[in-house]
Amino acid sequence: MDFASRYLAAKAISTPLFEGIPEKDTAIIIIIPAFDEAGIIITLNSLLNCAKPPCSVELIVLLNAPGHASSAQLEQNDRTGRELYERERENSNSFIRLLWHDTGRMPPGWGVGMARKMAMDEALRRFSSIDKPEGVIVSLDADCTVSSAYLVELYERLYKTNHQACSVYFEHPLEGDMPADVYKAIIQYELHLRYYYRSLKYTGYPWVFHTLGSAIAVKAAHYARAGGMSKRTGAEDFYFIQKLVPAGGYFYLNTTVVKPSPRVSLRVPFGTGPAINSMLAGKQDDYMSYNPAAFSVLQQFFDGVKDYYSQDISSVNELSSGFNPGLLEFLKINSWQDKLRVIGDNTSSQESFVKRFFTWFNMFRIVKYLNFVHAQGYHERVPVTEAATAMLRLSGVKQEAQDAKELLTIYRQLER
Numbered sequence: 001m002d003f004a005s006r007y008l009a010a011k012a013i014s015t016p017l018f019e020g021i022p023e024k025d026t027a028i029i030i031i032i033p034a035f036d037e038a039g040i041i042i043t044l045n046s047l048l049n050c051a052k053p054p055c056s057v058e059l060i061v062l063l064n065a066p067g068h069a070s071s072a073q074l075e076q077n078d079r080t081g082r083e084l085y086e087r088e089r090e091n092s093n094s095f096i097r098l099l100w101h102d103t104g105r106m107p108p109g110w111g112v113g114m115a116r117k118m119a120m121d122e123a124l125r126r127f128s129s130i131d132k133p134e135g136v137i138v139s140l141d142a143d144c145t146v147s148s149a150y151l152v153e154l155y156e157r158l159y160k161t162n163h164q165a166c167s168v169y170f171e172h173p174l175e176g177d178m179p180a181d182v183y184k185a186i187i188q189y190e191l192h193l194r195y196y197y198r199s200l201k202y203t204g205y206p207w208v209f210h211t212l213g214s215a216i217a218v219k220a221a222h223y224a225r226a227g228g229m230s231k232r233t234g235a236e237d238f239y240f241i242q243k244l245v246p247a248g249g250y251f252y253l254n255t256t257v258v259k260p261s262p263r264v265s266l267r268v269p270f271g272t273g274p275a276i277n278s279m280l281a282g283k284q285d286d287y288m289s290y291n292p293a294a295f296s297v298l299q300q301f302f303d304g305v306k307d308y309y310s311q312d313i314s315s316v317n318e319l320s321s322g323f324n325p326g327l328l329e330f331l332k333i334n335s336w337q338d339k340l341r342v343i344g345d346n347t348s349s350q351e352s353f354v355k356r357f358f359t360w361f362n363m364f365r366i367v368k369y370l371n372f373v374h375a376q377g378y379h380e381r382v383p384v385t386e387a388a389t390a391m392l393r394l395s396g397v398k399q400e401a402q403d404a405k406e407l408l409t410i411y412r413q414l415e416r
Contacts, residue, residue: 041083064115
């Protein structure tokens, strides 16, 4: 029995998509789900212009369409298929082997999560066929370009190491042939993402990573152990990473760059496209983000987590008596004392208690807390430039900026 057969038998959502097996030295398989994508050849050219790693590489493009797809969208998929066919013939000697499959119109409930899962499962199946559990499955999107070192860095810093998975550093283009207000919006939205990332670091939460589906890579065996990609129609990347990180071996690959498009899109309920559309439709000058004070409350709470180890309920009540009212209400709604009891009963050291606590109070629960305390009026959302400036001060960074673009530059530098 090979390393992935049990997973593929139980959880794969398709039969094999391609005949044959990869070259024995294949170490990287990139997957791209594509629906109504007119510019995928730009992404493909970007990959072909990468420096060649010391291994074979495959690229799986999964053309797909939800049940509600229009005839125009299906026609675009057909055009994309023809383009891929021509590119496959023209680049038959390339170090990247191009494979593509068109699912046609899929049943109701189909979305990007299902498409990403189908493609990643196929990559797993192909690594399984050559018995390569350490093979790297890379998730990319059809509107991205990558830096020339992209494949080499994935090979050297993930495939050749004991790491199991990573988030890849990203930067949205801040200028180009789109309208100026699109770039103004993406500056603020990316600043929000980086402000949120740095704010989580500030709280002391131990597993802070960006969660973009276009910037994830995972070793094949680790993918199978984690149960595979989520089937959700949105935020599938977020939920998938929440399964990967606590298992260990996850890191931030910041020595290369993925460049997602800042385009407007409504095909998923969350993420860059809907955020940009919302800002443009509402004619907002400022992206309204979480209040830094909400993160300060979390920082104080997380700092005391170790003190709850081996404490009885009366001691927990005493320790929590000084909590911020919004945090205390959120914890009560989430039955936190019962959770502490269960965690304590199943851990034998303070270290394991803390790890298990943060497995429960994970990034998903942090988002729920932030949304709760802002919706209930305990904190007010503030313009992202104001929030990001305040967080720099709170985290001890003395650099100052004149506008959102300068702030974003500072935040990018801090992450690199």
